[in-house]
Amino acid sequence: MTDIVTPAAPAKLTRKDFVAEQEVRWCPGCGDYSILAQTQKVMPDFGVPKENIVFISGIGCSGRLPYYMNTYGFHSIHGRAPTLATGLKLARPELMVWVITGDGDALSIGGNHFLHSMRRNVDFTMVMHNNRIYGLTKGQTSPTSEFGKRTKSTPMGSVDRPVMPLTLALAAEATFVARTVDTHTEHMQHTLEAAGRHRGASYIEVLQNCNIFNDGAWREFTERDVRDDRMLVLEHGKPLIFGKDRDKGIRLNGLHPEVVTIGEDGVTEADLMVHDQHAEDPYLALMLSRMFWPEYPVPVGVLREVERPTHSDLVDEQIEQAIAKSGPGDLAKALLAGETWTVE
Template sequence: MSTEALPQLKAKDFASDQDVRWCPGCGDYAILAQVKKVMPELGIPREKMVFVSGIGCSSRFPYYMNTYGFHSIHGRAPAVATGIKVANPELTVWVVTGDGDGLSIGGNHLIHAIRRNLDVNILLFNNRIYGLTKGQYSPTSELGKKTKSTPMGSVDNPIHPLSIAIGAEASFVARTIDRNVQHMAEVLRRAAAHRGTAFIEIYQNCNIFNDGAFFYASEKDQKHDTTLYLEHGKPMIFGEKKDKGIRLNGMEPEIVSLADGSMKEDDLLFHDEKSPEPSLAYLLSRMRYPEFPEPVGVLRSVDQPRFEIGIQDQVDQAIAKRGRGTLEDLLNAGDTWMIED
């Protein structure tokens, strides 16, 4: 990065001139506020940032950021971002998507962007419902969910974003919650610092069509027993009194009590976000409410070769080896022959 002093930008410098049009009370506002707050801290000029989205409520996000932005078509944001990043690896690219956009119509692109380890940050706003089309169940909706399109309850087993991301061997996987803004800001900073695909699931409340879907994880009276805030190198402890922990019993996690002294911190599972094997991260991603506290924070953060760098390296290597191609060489290659006058 240039050593030249950058003008000190503030959150409001990242606001575009467009009115925000989400429903009052929508969790998206909190996310937008945190993104605008964190962006100036990154020291990256606005013109080097691109926000890319697909279709859905969350996908209006780029219109509200004073950066470059591309509001594309349903599900395709990771593919659009791939083209942008490969064309210009110097750009900082954020993909904003939702549970329907990213995991239903665009599931394919999401998986492939992740497994290629394209250096982009993917924010998946998970509200477990289709909002923009007014309330159908989404691929993350719980089994039996009653919605406009499932009056007798849905019969599809839901998909779990973190498990999908880890299954595709994402190099950075995290979860945060719209109502825990400090934590969200920290996760955004971590994602921005990560080189490679950073996948973040954000529990986001749709107060119109699925109000309270994640209150178990966000509200004071419940959240201590239902969430497990991860810290690298630390034992997995949760509960309002920090008196519960996660232990590995064979291949399975189990909840144990630290209250009676029979179990010590050293007996617990320790978080290792840097493990080259994604097994622990996957195990964490399968800890789900109500059986387990759900992990919040960074599940995985490892270095992997990056896609756009690999592509650029091959171009550079080819030029170094063969010299920059000329039109003369291009046209005159292969078997040629002369026809004389």
């Protein structure tokens, strides 16, 4: 019943094909508008018929995004979007599934599902809008809020230490881990494209601004005039260089990364670490995931991308193996399994 006939040569879709009729209702100036726009923009590039694309979200401002995508969409309950996506991908591995979430949804109430969907390598792309605040409930501290953050629920400052989402994703064995910024539209498009093409659990942290409850959370290093000096754009195979004048870099000093200036103290480009997003071991990615302003420039781009069989690949493989060994299941035989006797 679930065989779906897809047109052999789907007509080339455009951004407009992915815009749903529902009126968008985020606060004016919210970073979510940009995330929606870039998502709609890259969607045609995958060449996937829109009926085969599903957006699943949890609760929070980010949770509304599926309503605005003219694809299949499911606005679920708080923190549980990865669980629906896991079941859907098991049932229908051929679908392209996106999970839209936020810092509270993914890391607080949904923390367990975040961990387990990543370790299972469920083939979906999770886009986490990180604004370091609870927006839809009007401004309480979130798992990524700074220590000491004063909010309505923490008038004397938060006593909880924040988590580093990228470190968590790596520890949870995600096979694609990246970061981008709501206002860096081109970078976000590239990142979404790369994540969408990756087979397996992809995680993108989008540094997103909530201009109502936490305005300027990332401004210190994302603003146009400072971002080149305060952010590190990762490119596979390239040395870790940043700065307006491309004269700063990251060198490994013992077990620690350090910021150095090329040309000073005899430092050359050859001394810098070279990014390898396909490294099987996670050490470089883990190190990058810990680097943050003001001690370090904030890395953006793909920290890690490795190939592993997906969750549904493995499940389907076992089914194929079982059938290859014993033939397809016979219900009549299953009903009569074990010892039987006949009453005349």
